[in-house]
Amino acid sequence: MRQLLKSTLAVCALLLLAGLARAEVILTPDEIEQTLAHGPWPAxxxxxxxxxxxxxxxxxxxxxxxxxxxxxxxxxxxxxxxxxxxxxxxxxxxxxxxxxxxxxxxxxxxxxxxxxxxxxxxxxxxxxxxxxxxxxxxxxxxxxxxxxxxxxxxxxxxxxxxxxxxxxxxxxxxxxxxxxxxxxxxxxxxxxxTGNTSFDRFRDALERGDALAASSYPRSAQRGLKLFLGKGRCAFCHSGPNFTNGEFHDAGVPYFLGPGRVDAGxxxxxxxxxxxxxxxxxxxxxxxxxxxxxxxxxxxxxxxxFGTFRVPSLRRIAQTAPYMHDGSLADLDAVVAHYNEINTERLHADGEQLLRPLNLSSQDKEDLVTFLKSLSDD
Ligand code: HEC
Ligand code: HEC
CATH class of the missing domain: 1.10.760.10 (Cytochrome c-like domain)
Incomplete structure (x- = not known):
């Protein structure tokens, strides 16, 4: 009986610890500030x-x-x-x-x-x-x-x-x-x-200072968000509540249509x-x-x-494959791989200095995709 009680307590403690490990906001104050700029939603x-x-x-x-x-x-x-x-x-x-x-x-x-x-x-x-x-x-x-x-x-x-x-x-x-x-x-x-997403609920909880509610946003999505805001530099172009600055950039997608034909964007x-x-x-x-x-x-x-295209919104992005102006990337893994391995030789617009190979680990890539998927409403 005693043994049973002991092991039950041990299991409870483990579950609690696992819960706490999951339930955590891992963003810095700076990243929280940047996250708030992607809402509120719906606008x-x-x-x-x-x-x-x-x-x-x-x-x-x-x-x-x-x-x-x-x-x-x-x-x-x-x-x-x-x-x-x-x-x-x-x-x-x-x-x-x-x-x-x-x-x-x-x-x-x-x-x-x-x-x-x-x-x-x-x-x-x-x-x-x-x-x-x-x-x-x-x-x-x-x-x-x-x-x-x-x-x-x-x-x-x-x-x-x-x-x-x-x-x-x-x-x-x-x-x-x-x-x-x-x-x-x-x-x-x-x-x-599009409606409210798990990202929006996270963002709104951060705004209210409700750490408990914010912590239900998965860790992996939070790590992906950190990459989106930081190392990946995605938020420079995919900014604001609709995840686009609304302007035109070169994201390194080829613009040749065939012999002698280009898409001038x-x-x-x-x-x-x-x-x-x-x-x-x-x-x-x-x-x-x-x-x-x-x-x-x-x-x-x-x-x-020349060869620049409007920065697309990323809301409900997981449901709108294939991607890019020519539909050349079949899924979000391919998009992340594209940015990760970007060929800077291919960037033709002057001064598109934001993009460069990212050197992401396979965990990073997975996290970034998890984050992108959290921009879909249920
Ligand atoms: C033959 C397929 C086809 C048909 C039919 C068609 N569209 Fe489109 N639509 C497209 C394509 C391809 C684009 C991208 C065009 C471009 O940017 O050059 C587009 C772009 C658009 C956009 C711009 C969206 C944005 O995010 O800026 C709007 C709005 C739109 N279509 C509305 C309509 C409406 C309304 C109709 C009917 C009157 C229509 N389309 C008929 C294929 C089509
Ligand atoms: C320099 C500005 C810029 C940066 C930085 C940038 N993007 Fe983009 N993004 C674009 C443009 C422009 C397109 C459309 C390109 C095209 O169609 O040729 C695009 C397309 C996309 C698409 C496909 C959208 C669709 O509907 O087809 C996704 C997903 C995406 N970007 C995610 C990201 C992620 C993730 C990052 C960071 C790793 C990132 N972007 C960084 C400008 C940018």
Missing amino acids: VQAPDPSNRVSGNQRAINLGRRLFEDPILSRDGFMSCATCHQPDQNFTEGLPRSMGRKLLDRNTPALLNLRAHRWFGWGGDSDNLWAQTMLPILHPDEMDNTADNIKATMERGPYASDYRLLFGHAATQSSETVLVNVAKTLAAYQETLM RHAGLKTLLSSPYALDGAFSDDPHKSGAWAVRSVIPTHAN
Whole structure:
């Protein structure tokens, strides 16, 4: 009996010790400070002032139906959802998108879009509704015309919803109808947001000074976070609550597309942006103050833009493989290996001094992946 009591006590003590070893915050005060900058989440989301139906429930409903309806393509061949599949976090799950032919880039997830200033891998647009018009008109994608879209909104199954929001399509120019349709699609896409993650619960507990709650975030994820903030230098580019600084960098992904063809990234995006009549400084913005338009006016294309791509958000990253603008990395292990072994010879943009081989142990790599996985909501 005594023996049994003794061994029970010993087991209890062991369990307690194991629990304590697990239950610990291993970040330095400096790292805690940096961690707080990656929240709070969800971020407060204001309606888009350039889109007068942003946040409007009727527009959101119409946008949702249009998103999944191939009626927006020239021949009924594809909808937005053909590539941005709702049950796949609005990705296509393929390395490169399959439009009417194989496209050059990966289909990005459509999540937390209100948090971005620039849209598309190369930043073709400075607002969501302008970005939304590109695939509708692109010959390799939906290949439609503004005239067709207007005809669809005059008579088709959406005519009455359209009229309630914007008035009779018949009395408007084709271009205006196309912009309005894009604004309903944008209103819908703005609602696609990711929720609270185990990382967010950790971060919020640190903010409250609740060490007990913070300690339920696994040690391995905490070690990964330390690497993310420190040695890995990831947080320089993947900064803030949405884990992106929203700007364009060269992460060492090859940009050759084939003999004589390169993906110029931001360099090409800027050309599209600066010649677009649909930018925030244009007549189609509904914002009388033209807020945010300064950004497009202040960009000056330079050689350094060549082959840079927008830093992706890392929220729900574990669910949106494959990775990078060309979908060339199949999983998060491959991404971490890419940064670990980065070929600095390959970095072409001037002054991208942040990246260098990291010399991570296999435990480090595992920890970094565990951390990245903690950025997904359940
Ligand atoms: C043929 C496949 C395909 C179709 C159809 C398609 N997309 Fe995309 N989408 C892509 C690809 C590929 C990209 C990346 C484009 C780039 O950056 O050059 C993209 C990018 C985007 C972006 C930018 C996201 C970001 O994070 O900046 C938005 C928004 C978007 N698409 C919305 C739509 C909407 C709305 C529709 C329907 C009107 C649509 N797409 C139709 C493949 C597609
Ligand atoms: C110099 C800025 C910079 C740094 C530092 C950086 N990244 Fe990135 N990251 C990018 C850019 C830019 C891309 C997209 C590159 C492309 O598609 O060509 C990217 C892509 C990614 C992706 C794929 C996202 C997707 O949706 O395809 C992941 C995951 C990622 N980075 C994680 C990390 C981690 C982990 C670190 C640290 C080891 C890190 N990054 C450091 C800029 C950076």
